[in-house]
Amino acid sequence: xxxxxxLLYENSANLQRLSPEEMQKxxxxxxxxxxxxxxxxxxxxxxxxxxxIRPENGKPRVSDGPYGETKExxxxxxxxxxxxxxxxxxxxxxHPHLEYGGTIEVRHVFGS
Amino acid sequence: MSASAQTAVLLDHLFRRQAGRMxxxxxxxxxxxxxxxxxxxxxxxMLRALQTWxxxxxxxxxxxxxxxxxxxxxxxxxxxxxxxxxxxxxxIAELYHSANAGPEDPRLEEQLRDDELRMIFMCCHPExxxxxxxxxxxxxxxxxxxxxxxRAFLADDAxxxxxxxxxxxxxxxxxLTLDFPEGSxxxxxxxxxxxxxxxxxNEGYAAHEGEDLIRQDLCGEALRxxxxxxxxxxxxxxxxxxxxxxxxxxxxxxxRVDEAGDLILLEDQDRSRWDQQLIALGFHYFDRSIAGxxxxxxxxxxxxxxxxxxxxxLESTDWPAILCHYDDLLALTRSPVVELxxxxxxxxxxxxxxxxxxxxxxxxxxxxxxxxLLLAVRGHLLLExxxxxxxxxxxxxxxxxxxxxxxxxxxxxxxxxxxxxxxx
Numbered sequence: 001x002x003x004x005x006x007l008l009y010e011n012s013a014n015l016q017r018l019s020p021e022e023m024q025k026x027x028x029x030x031x032x033x034x035x036x037x038x039x040x041x042x043x044x045x046x047x048x049x050x051x052x053i054r055p056e057n058g059k060p061r062v063s064d065g066p067y068g069e070t071k072e073x074x075x076x077x078x079x080x081x082x083x084x085x086x087x088x089x090x091x092x093x094x095h096p097h098l099e100y101g102g103t104i105e106v107r108h109v110f111g112s
Numbered sequence: 113m114s115a116s117a118q119t120a121v122l123l124d125h126l127f128r129r130q131a132g133r134m135x136x137x138x139x140x141x142x143x144x145x146x147x148x149x150x151x152x153x154x155x156x157x158m159l160r161a162l163q164t165w166x167x168x169x170x171x172x173x174x175x176x177x178x179x180x181x182x183x184x185x186x187x188x189x190x191x192x193x194x195x196x197x198x199x200x201x202x203x204i205a206e207l208y209h210s211a212n213a214g215p216e217d218p219r220l221e222e223q224l225r226d227d228e229l230r231m232i233f234m235c236c237h238p239e240x241x242x243x244x245x246x247x248x249x250x251x252x253x254x255x256x257x258x259x260x261x262x263r264a265f266l267a268d269d270a271x272x273x274x275x276x277x278x279x280x281x282x283x284x285x286x287x288l289t290l291d292f293p294e295g296s297x298x299x300x301x302x303x304x305x306x307x308x309x310x311x312x313x314n315e316g317y318a319a320h321e322g323e324d325l326i327r328q329d330l331c332g333e334a335l336r337x338x339x340x341x342x343x344x345x346x347x348x349x350x351x352x353x354x355x356x357x358x359x360x361x362x363x364x365x366x367x368r369v370d371e372a373g374d375l376i377l378l379e380d381q382d383r384s385r386w387d388q389q390l391i392a393l394g395f396h397y398f399d400r401s402i403a404g405x406x407x408x409x410x411x412x413x414x415x416x417x418x419x420x421x422x423x424x425x426l427e428s429t430d431w432p433a434i435l436c437h438y439d440d441l442l443a444l445t446r447s448p449v450v451e452l453x454x455x456x457x458x459x460x461x462x463x464x465x466x467x468x469x470x471x472x473x474x475x476x477x478x479x480x481x482x483x484x485l486l487l488a489v490r491g492h493l494l495l496e497x498x499x500x501x502x503x504x505x506x507x508x509x510x511x512x513x514x515x516x517x518x519x520x521x522x523x524x525x526x527x528x529x530x531x532x533x534x535x536x
Contacts, residue, residue: 010163012159012163015159015162015163016155016159018162018257019128019255019256019257019259019260020127020128020130020131020154020155020158020255020257021125021127021128021255021256021257021260022257023127023158023159023161023162024122024125024126024127024128026162027122027127027161027162027165027166028121028122030162030165030166031165031166031170033166034166034167042166042167042168043167043168044163044164044166044167044168047160047163075163076163076166076167078167
């Protein structure tokens, strides 16, 4: 079955406003989705500023970024199995991330 | 991923509960002047859980995970700001120590309960305005958010937020501490704490089916705080009495409404739906409460609730005992609402005519002028006396006053019963 990668971008400020009780509800909804059979893997990316490496005048230059304060940062990813893009999008549309103001980028894993 | 990652359901109110106790705990370590920092740290911790668990799985011991992350965040914050001045190193050392203890440590468990109690006692400090005590307790010791508190009290967010800001300023400016007061100060503070707990309970108890669930959560929180206090070394008989009263009343909650959400009066309730566990809890603390000489309003109200709980059906209710308790309560409180309740017991013991005379005396009381229950009780007594047109007029006037939807439907049902007999 083809694999798709779901990249979850989030704006922490949206989540920061939730009460502990609401955060628990959100966690439970996310967990329930995580446990659906089509989800194969998922990982969280650590908070804090990462490093970006890009060539500058022919030499790689390392800089800090993206910053956590940026409006939307990549928070984590899931790998799911789906028959087609339509199918992958259908699964993604049920993800609670959208309800909490996040963005999901869906990409087909080449060759899978 | 841990084994428990397979389950998507966490312990009920886990986050809220842990947020409350961790805030109380951090406030003790950081000092009350840094209450905001403690709250932010805890909020950050909860956010961290929300952001990592859905990917990496729920940790084997969620409470321990939250506890450790909160301590690390607090250590970082103290290091970053060094705002506690020369004491920073000592605070960091204590945070380390506490983080390594982990919440399974029984001594720590006891310490956390003590922290929560201290927090509530500080929230009820005489320097904190009355209207802020409840909100501050819910926010700091119980893990409610501003919006949840506003919803629970049908107030708006801004009003609650402002109340909290003022209370926190008071804590800083008056340099309030988490120390328990001594001597008569302790007695007064305990009374103030009990008042806050009972207020929470009543707000929750008054909530109706169909209303925001958050209001009903208040009952559970009041019971939890009541137990925390009654089980502590500070407990006094009236704290036991309040807990008994709350447990015995809460036991009736499952029987209070029918499937349609309509109110069912005590006398029509299916007593098999009363929560036996809460009744047992209520009697346990009621027995403890009568150990001393203290007789408070909570004692008398608990005695009334206990009399109802003892009766297996309406007929076996000891109404003369209940009437006696209402006499005591009236002597203690001089409250017209108590007098109205007493009239209901009076009707059972000496008949509706005598009760009606008592209710009519209350009608000129300005405190009851827009209280729909006064008219409802009067209507009920008139109906028992077969004075139907007058009863109907009572229920009609009651319907014009402020009451909830289920109460309105109840009054309408009573009004329908007033139709002349024989006419259906």
